[in-house]
Amino acid sequence: MMIFKRILELLGKDFGGSTEALVQKIAEELKDKRYLIVLDDLWNEEDDVWNAFKNTMMGPSSNKGKLIIVTTRKENVVSIVNTCDHPSRSRSLTEGDCWSIIRTLAFQDKEVPEQFEITGLEIARKCRSLALAANVIGRGKLLFYNLGFQILKRVRRDSIMDREDLIQLWMSEGLLSNNQESEMETTEPKKDKYGNIISCKMHDLVHDLACLVSKSESFMNTEVRTVDDILQVRHLAIESIGEEIVKDIKERASYLRTLILPTSVGTLKHLRYLDVSDNNDLTTLSESICKLYNLQTLRILRRYSSYKLQRLPRDLQFLTRLKHLYTQYVTNDFEMPPKIGSLSCLQTLPLFCVSDKEGCRIDELGKLKKLKGKLQIRNLELVSCKTEAEHADMAVKLNIYQFYFYWTRYRYFNDESESMYSTESNINEESVLEGLQPHEKLKCLTIDGF
Template identity: 35%
Template structure:
């Protein structure tokens, strides 16, 4: 422990120390997904950028992770339980104990704990598992309502209680059995991170679109079938983790207004203005993987060029999909594919249901 403490003391920045201490909110032996961890740190404001620097917060987070790995405080693993596999991090039990001892602002409540907190005015980060509930939980949340910045909870949370947490930055409701997200979430104007992964929530209220500071919205494997119409107003949104395999799904209008967006897992091309492929043209910061569907609705090479894929240097994976069943035989697939030329940095290209006779030259 003394050696580990020395590693912690030698971390080059107080922000990295905060990032490390924050990780005790996860249970021991947790596989902490890389992107989620960086997005949580970003939501808490730990990833400070220099005004003169062009470095993105996500890049700073990656640098912090490298430093924690080099200091032997983190271990990198590949989690293959999901598809695709993900890069994750684990902390040895002793390292977790160190993280816990370094954070006086974190409280984790489980079935062995009462909900009484003796240093309540210092608690900024709170995790409550399914055993922590009832009146005690509500009293605790009320007592922390002004100080709490992060809340991990997988039990029902009433709209009245949620509305009191006015200074919340991070709300993690993953795996919750709650079927409805309270409308009052729109009152939490400081929220930067909302995670509904694998939750039972099926409908997102329109009030969610009032969260103008929201940076990350995670809906992976949730019951959500539609995105709110006003999602174009989430002008700070950087990461939208959401995929639905329905080709008839209609994208919200004017997704192109989300100019900060880096993560967009799919885009279904629509017929009407505001849902056409040109919306992708404004999303200059897209990175990672993107799937574009319904390409039979794109009008020729010029229409396809409006997506400006050739300018998206940080896209490393691209899936291009046409409908498998189409009326008539007047296809323009070759022209459309020619207009969808990606940046040379692309590493992986998948094409579905292409009906052209040949691929573009050059």
């Protein structure tokens, strides 16, 4: 289905119908055309899928000049797609060939240090005679050394990686300068309906090599066991831990820059990235997090709405280098920490819950000039007037493409009366909505409870 849509795009056509209609459209478009299609690194071993694709591409016409070339590393794929000619088998590269490619791309004409020569040959051996792997490593050898943990964090090969999460992990390593986003070798990027890339996959060979070159500085524990040899560890992911392990980590892992750990971490002064998502027992965060003055990314996301965050640390305002604060499911009485507008570097804030308390009102949003992406504002019934709403400066937040404006109705119900709403409050809501006027290039606006 996806490849058919891509072919139509290349033909300058746009189509969003059913699979059957899509197949018919492809057949019509290619009926009298000559073409060459190259399917590189094919893995699908299902006869029916291949035959359906081939029959569709050949179409009802018998005109010559239609050719499909397939490359693969799997013998079963060869037997399925090879209907006419004998397959052509490429000569396998030697370890020396792979190392030559890596050395040329990574060091160019410079002399290779002896320690790199030894490591390089080990990496070349892991390329499994494939030029693609050697080429990718040669172009970004040092980059992959630092990116290995980002792959280990996902555990399984070929898994989906969230775009923003990946960029923030790069950022925690100092691989990106300010306002710069790097590219990597990926396949099958996924886009949302607005054309924004939201996730991608890493090639399986790149995954294996990244794990190899990062093993000395990355550690992941997926079961209850002791932690050894973590003195130099800079990237740590722990899913199940005991108190003794927590103590060891805090005392010994002073080099940590990236951590996925549901516990107190205030002594880890170098920490730049902290992910406590999917720790369902964690409803509040320790105030010690507010001592992580180098922290750039804090992720508190939940897979299920039944596990809700009750509050954030009150002194979060002191994390002045924080750029990304992710929260998702929160309790009905959740309040933002005071003076969040002090976080002048903040770029990601998907959720803001308005309060009528000092330092927690909607004007805190007006101080956050760099926000981008999506922003959901709840409890708008607590905004008193249009002037107060205007202090949020929605119209100048040009990098936000999606707004959610929520009036939370549950605050106005009790056992004795159905509603406390009046004509006056309805008029006030209209004026508040006017005060929240967004910019003209907004892609999506949701208004709820209004």
